[in-house]
Amino acid sequence: QAKAAGRRTWRFFDPSMQARMQAHAALAHAMRLGIEQQQFLLYYQAQYDDQQGLIGAEALVRWQHPERGMVSPAEFIPVAENTGLILPLGRWILDAACAELARWQQHPESASLSVAVNISVLQFRQPEFVDEVLACLARHQVSPQQLKLEITESLLLNDDEMQDTINKMTELQQVGIRFALDDFGTGYSSLSYLKKLPLDQLKIDQSFVRDMLTDPHDRDISRTIISLAQTLELSVIAEGVEQLEQKEQLALFGCHAYQGYYFGRPMPATDFVQALIQPPTR
Numbered sequence: 001q002a003k004a005a006g007r008r009t010w011r012f013f014d015p016s017m018q019a020r021m022q023a024h025a026a027l028a029h030a031m032r033l034g035i036e037q038q039q040f041l042l043y044y045q046a047q048y049d050d051q052q053g054l055i056g057a058e059a060l061v062r063w064q065h066p067e068r069g070m071v072s073p074a075e076f077i078p079v080a081e082n083t084g085l086i087l088p089l090g091r092w093i094l095d096a097a098c099a100e101l102a103r104w105q106q107h108p109e110s111a112s113l114s115v116a117v118n119i120s121v122l123q124f125r126q127p128e129f130v131d132e133v134l135a136c137l138a139r140h141q142v143s144p145q146q147l148k149l150e151i152t153e154s155l156l157l158n159d160d161e162m163q164d165t166i167n168k169m170t171e172l173q174q175v176g177i178r179f180a181l182d183d184f185g186t187g188y189s190s191l192s193y194l195k196k197l198p199l200d201q202l203k204i205d206q207s208f209v210r211d212m213l214t215d216p217h218d219r220d221i222s223r224t225i226i227s228l229a230q231t232l233e234l235s236v237i238a239e240g241v242e243q244l245e246q247k248e249q250l251a252l253f254g255c256h257a258y259q260g261y262y263f264g265r266p267m268p269a270t271d272f273v274q275a276l277i278q279p280p281t282r
């Protein structure tokens with residue numbers, strides 16, 4: 001017993017860490033296969049505006065694994081980012097979202113909707129990123145005005161890469177693509193950066209919206225983000241809106257675009273089109 005315990009002290013990794021690393025490697029391996037075998041799909045979650053009603057949807061990736069079932073992106077996106085698998089996966093996501101947008105544009109009732117696609121830092125940092133996005137739009141013949149890219153504040157952390165970020169965003173914005181800053185308020189973007197970026201929208205993180213009715217700090221932060229957006233002449237959308245009272249509070253503060261379970265859950269494209277675009281026929 002004592003010997004075994006003694007030997008254990010020689011291990012470089014503790015067993016739980018080793019188990020985690022193995023689980024991580026197994027997940028990465030399964031993902032590689034899953035990309036080949038087309039186990040990934042996109043769900044769409046509605047975005048609403050007080051004046052225009054349904055304005056579009058955010059594409060959210062899902063992994064339908066044959067044995068594991070539906071795996072959450074919260075679990076596999078970090079692994080995909082650490083292994084570089086986000087590059088082939090991200091390419092597929094953009095392609096699938098543009099293919100869906102092309103279908104929407106063929107029907108008058110959905111022709112004006114936009115689609116928002118989440119872009120990982122590693123994906124954005126690729127030298128080919130701009131060309132890939134442009135090629136994707138051309139391949140599906142969709143109007144760039146209806147594509148929105150969601151980036152996060154982690155893209156703005158590095159001073160050295162700031163100019164590259166601005167250049168890429170500017171190039172894409174010049175053809176009409178819009179940018180939203182996702183999970184806003186949880187990162188570290190400086191206000192001077194925000195001013196320099198060709199952004200279109202701030203997306204209030206759901207953590208502030210969640211408790212805004214009960215926590216005065218979260219309410220004040222939400223209000224502050226809304227007025228910051230107004231100051232910077234950006235549009236603003238709230239995510240994670242689950243209750244009518246949250247929507248009303250946000251509207252009082254001057255935010256008139258929303259996304260969240262109150263308006264609709266993320267759902268497969270066919271359901272999204274049926275539930276939100278085509279009025280039920282009966």
Ligand code: C2E
Binds near residue numbers: 072206240259261
């Ligand atoms: P996100 O981009 O901030 O997406 C919003 C998340 O909030 C989604 O989780 C959505 O299902 C969830 N949500 C929406 N409305 C509500 C609500 O009313 N209440 C609550 N409690 N949650 C709500 P999901 O789909 O699990 O995605 C988690 C995160 O994974 C995303 O956060 C995003 O960072 C990442 N992700 C998802 N799809 C993609 C993708 O296609 N590419 C990349 N790079 N990342 C993705």
Ligand code: MG
Binds near residue numbers: 058118150182
């Ligand atoms: Mg997002």
Ligand code: MG
Binds near residue numbers: 182183203205206239
């Ligand atoms: Mg978000």
Ligand code: MG
Binds near residue numbers: 183
């Ligand atoms: Mg989030």
